[in-house]
Amino acid sequence: MKSKRYALKWLAGLCALAVMVACNSTGVSDPNLRHYEQNTVNATNPRARLVLGSEDLVERIALTDARLGSAGELAKAEVTVQNLSNDRYTLEYQYAWEDKDGFSIGDNRVWSRFVLGPREIKSFKSIATNPKAYGFTMTVRLPDDFFIHQEKYLDRK
Amino acid sequence: MRKTISMIAAAGVVAVGAGCQSNMPQFGGQSNVSVVDSGSREHLQAELTMADYTELAEKVTNKMLDSSLVQGWKGKKPRLILAKLRNNTDNENIRMADIYDRITETLLNSNTVRLVDQSATSFDYVVRSELSSNRQYGAGGQELVGYKLELKLFTISGEMQGQWSGTLTLAKGQKSFL
Numbered sequence: 001m002k003s004k005r006y007a008l009k010w011l012a013g014l015c016a017l018a019v020m021v022a023c024n025s026t027g028v029s030d031p032n033l034r035h036y037e038q039n040t041v042n043a044t045n046p047r048a049r050l051v052l053g054s055e056d057l058v059e060r061i062a063l064t065d066a067r068l069g070s071a072g073e074l075a076k077a078e079v080t081v082q083n084l085s086n087d088r089y090t091l092e093y094q095y096a097w098e099d100k101d102g103f104s105i106g107d108n109r110v111w112s113r114f115v116l117g118p119r120e121i122k123s124f125k126s127i128a129t130n131p132k133a134y135g136f137t138m139t140v141r142l143p144d145d146f147f148i149h150q151e152k153y154l155d156r157k
Numbered sequence: 158m159r160k161t162i163s164m165i166a167a168a169g170v171v172a173v174g175a176g177c178q179s180n181m182p183q184f185g186g187q188s189n190v191s192v193v194d195s196g197s198r199e200h201l202q203a204e205l206t207m208a209d210y211t212e213l214a215e216k217v218t219n220k221m222l223d224s225s226l227v228q229g230w231k232g233k234k235p236r237l238i239l240a241k242l243r244n245n246t247d248n249e250n251i252r253m254a255d256i257y258d259r260i261t262e263t264l265l266n267s268n269t270v271r272l273v274d275q276s277a278t279s280f281d282y283v284v285r286s287e288l289s290s291n292r293q294y295g296a297g298g299q300e301l302v303g304y305k306l307e308l309k310l311f312t313i314s315g316e317m318q319g320q321w322s323g324t325l326t327l328a329k330g331q332k333s334f335l
Contacts, residue, residue, distance in 0.1 A: 071223040072231070072269050094196065106266075110196045110212045127219040129266045145199035146191060 034102075047134060050079060053141025060085045061116070063140060065123075073131040079138050080123045083116040090115050093140045095126035097133040105130045113143060203292075203300045203329040205251060213288075213306045214259035216323035221284075221308055222267050226319045230269065235281035237270040246290035246304065256288065256306070282318075285309045300329035 035041055040052040048066035052058060065080040075097070083089060092111040098104055106129040116122060126136065193199065198208055205213075221227055242257045264270055273280050286308045293301040303326045310319040 071219075072228050072267070074222065074267055074269075076223060092198065108196070108211055110208045110215075111198055112212055113198055125219075125223075127223055129215075129263060131268050143198070145197040146193040147199050147201075 047136070048077065048079070049135070049137040051137060051139040053139050053144075057091075057140070057142070060087070061089065061091070061140060063138065066138070071127050075128045075133045075136075076125060077128075077136050077138070078123050078125040080121060081114075081116060081140060082121045083119055086118040088115065088117050090143055091140055092143050093124055093138060096137045096139070097126075097128045097130070098135050098137070099130075099132040100134040102135075105133050111141075111143075200327060200329075203302045203327040204248065205304060205325075205327075207255065209304075209325055209327075210252065210256045211259055213304065213323055213325050214256050215263055217306045217308050217321050218260050218263040220321040220323065221310070221319065222263075222269060224319055224321065226310070227269060234269065234271050236273050236277070236279060237264070238273055238275055238277060238280050238283045239264070240275065240283055240285045243285075243287040245287050247292060248290070251288065253288065257286075260286065260308075281313065283311045283313075285311065295331070297331040298329070299331050300327075302327045302329075 035043065035049070039058050040055060041049065042051075042063065043049040045066050047068055050063040050066060052061060052063065060083070062082040062084055063079055064082060065078075067078050069076050069078075077095065081091075081093070090113065092113045094109055094111045096104060096109055097106060112124070114122065114124070124138075126138075128136075196208060196211075198206070200206060239257070239261055242253045242260075244251055244253050261272055264272060270282075286306065288304065288306050290302060290304045292303075295301075303324060305322055305324045307320065307322040309317055311317050
């Protein structure tokens with residue numbers, strides 16, 4: 001009887017563990033962390049966070065030379081995107097500005113598409129929409145929209 | 158006892174399933190309509206979308222704000238009239254008011270100028286703007302459309318002091334074979 005009770009407890013514990021693992025599959029969160037370190041994120045400049053939107057772009061597309069300046073009362077930023085490969089890439093980028101406290105500024109952000117030929121280097125500038133803007137996150141990713149997503153989903157199906 | 162164990166095991170499986178279910182993406186769950194990111198750039202036709210209006214308007218207005226002329230104003234905040242945006246494209250259905258509003262929003266947020274109504278009698282500059290396009294068709298249904306938005310800054314005496322433009326090109330590929 002004792003061994004059965006022990007087995008029961010063990011089984012219940014296993015179930016609880018399974019539930020925890022299942023629910024933790026999205027990752028833990030840390031409210032004090034700006035972002036998790038990954039090879040797709042570079043934030044060595046405290047005012048400029050550069051993000052590659054896909055693991056596939058690592059070592060093929062490089063984001064370099066983040067510079068910040070001012071256009072009158074507004075902050076402006078420019079980042080260089082370099083194609084390290086011999087492939088032609090259609091990509092899109094987006095700037096997201098933040099104030100000194102890290103609050104985001106302007107939510108009408110648009111993805112801008114561009115083409116990068118083999119070994120090509122291009123720079124993309126953004127001017128903040130608000131004088132309070134201090135730092136920015138620039139993300140470069142492979143084009144993604146509803147129809148591209150739908151096509152991939154239907155292909156998989 | 159065996160029944161109890163199997164019930165607990167079944168409950169565990171259900172709990173795991175339910176736990177995972179909350180993270181499962183449900184594609185097209187509500188009819189076939191989906192709310193999409195308004196900043197994404199999908200197109201069904203080679204025509205401008207709201208995201209295109211935003212990009213074009215911001216691109217050109219930011220060029221103006223970044224110019225040495227406007228930076229030379231240094232807090233003077235001149236009074237500026239933004240004249241009605243002219244539609245010089247082949248499409249009369251373009252929402253010019255949305256482009257106009259985006260330009261005024263960008264200018265106002267910049268805190269660089271004071272925008273006054275077109276009926277105002279006291280002002281320093283007038284900005285005239287125009288949207289134009291050209292279009293090419295290919296034999297297989299391809300289409301290439303170029304849009305250009307232009308801002309021109311004039312003084313009261315009519316002297317043009319600045320001109321800025323931005324372009325956006327849309328290409329529609331060949332229709333699928335079947």
